[in-house]
Amino acid sequence: MKQYDVVIIGGGAAGFFAAINIAEQYENIKVAILERGKDVLSKVKISGGGRCNVTHAEFDPQELTSYYPRGEKELLGPFHTFMTGDTMEWFETRGVPLKIEEDGRIFPVSNSSKSIIDCFLNQAQKHGVDVLTNQSVTNFKNINDTWQVVTKTDVFTSKKLIVATGSNPKIWSFLEQLGHTIIKPVPSLFTFNIDDKRIKDIPGVVAKNVEVKVVGSSLESFGSLLITHWGMSAPSILKLSAFGALELAKRNYKFEIEINFINQDYDKTLSELKEFKQEFSKKTVVNYAQFDLPKRLWKTLVTASLINEEARWADLNKLQLENLSSQLTKAIFKVDGKSTFKEEFVTAGGVDLKEVNFKNYQSRLHNNLYLAGEIINIDAVTGGFNFQNAWTGAYIVAKNLYQ
Structure with a gap:
């Protein structure tokens, strides 16, 4: 049994962003990312035709929410906390210069998603985040105020559990067993x-x-x-x-x-x-x-x-x-x-929005269970908006984890 302060299920955009921000904000916190496959950040790699459409040049929170068919109302508060401009600053201060294209989409100056992936991997290593691959989760539950996550090879325990797997039917079924309502997913883009x-x-x-x-x-x-x-x-x-x-x-x-x-x-x-x-x-x-x-x-x-x-x-x-x-x-x-659409697959569906506290992205049903990214019933049009949802949710989780 492996003990951590925070376990994050999902080695994608939201998972890494949460892990790095947590490690930066809190000293001596042991954080683990559990990724079911052999590679992390696979969706980041192919996004934007391999260039990674990081976010969009819409800098008004109210206007930004209009790009989300599901989540428009709920995201207004979070976007006042962490917006597109904050995303740009976050990456640029960590060595990834960005550029705004004519249609408003924002990419790394390198025109390669590798810049974003390398940034995440370097920051995770710098701050001591354990990135564990081939960790397919078979169950998770709360026992005496401690979360226990069982994978095919190990058992992990932590006080805080963050689920950031994106559209994952198996993880949705586990959340359903915990009492959450899952809106049936359908293709969105x-x-x-x-x-x-x-x-x-x-x-x-x-x-x-x-x-x-x-x-x-x-x-x-x-x-x-x-x-x-x-x-x-x-x-x-x-x-x-x-x-x-x-x-x-x-x-x-x-x-x-x-x-x-x-x-x-x-x-x-x-x-x-x-x-x-x-x-x-x-x-x-x-x-x-x-x-x-x-x-x-x-x-x-x-x-x-x-x-x-x-x-x-x-x-x-x-x-x-x-x-x-x-x-x-x-x-x-x-x-x-x-x-x-290209190689990107976005779905409408996920954890019912009413069951998430958008001030901290904590489950309204379980203490110390946090949800970020497309695991929630939020999706957007193309143009960097789905990533912005991931960055914002993950940042707010990290900021409020020990408040």
Whole structure:
């Protein structure tokens, strides 16, 4: 039996951040991280395409919470304690310079997640944190105010237990046995599978400032849209998948979306198309893209409007103009399934938010049991927000562990 002051289950972002902050704040505290696999920080390694999207350049707590479909209300207080700017300072003072990119995402200047991983490993070693791999947890329980964690090879005891495993069904089941309510997990960040001849031959095309709605619901989003080999992706789709995670799961990922490619209404668009007919009468429609649309996207929408490739603007009849206006402002696409966004897998679900005290991230059911990261029913859109949730929760756990 191995004794520690603090045992952390989970060798990921939240686990390491908590361990290092605890070791820095409290002297002579023995801290152990238990990781089930042979490698730690595996999710950090692949995040952001291997660059690690550390956080996002949103520095207002109220605005920051709006990126969290689940956890918006609960995170407002924590973000006033530890925010994106605090995250940047934390890494930079420990030797990892960061940079803000045009879209607001924040990465290491090195463009490599290795910088973050090396920082964590070096800080853990510097402060005497024991990082123990191949420690798959088989149970944990509280016996006489002491937590006992059983793995396949060892038994650990500690006064304080932090669970930071992310979306882990086995650990959720153990927490359920302790009386916690687990919100059934469903995928949160995913792309849409769409088989449609309008987009079949144009993968790689990006349309900016696109409005996307789920037909028959109040779900809608705005942003760029990427045509892929399997359907659609990019921020407008990913945001919709995050905020619609529960609704889209109920529909078994079979639904219709309405896309406004040019962010203006049908009537205004029709009126402008009639003007184009007069102004560009002798020009070929497919070769004269309008509304700042990519040429390949414009061409496929024109073709879908029953306009042949040789047609000039002067040749268009009333029905063709109406069809084109519809394709531009309210095109319907059938979604049939989803795909994981890159290698990142985020879920909506986890420990019920009502069962966590967000002043210290302690369980409301058990003393000295703390929960941080995606083990809780909190998730965010893409862009560094899920990591910020991990950093904030882990920091607050560390700060309040011995208060």
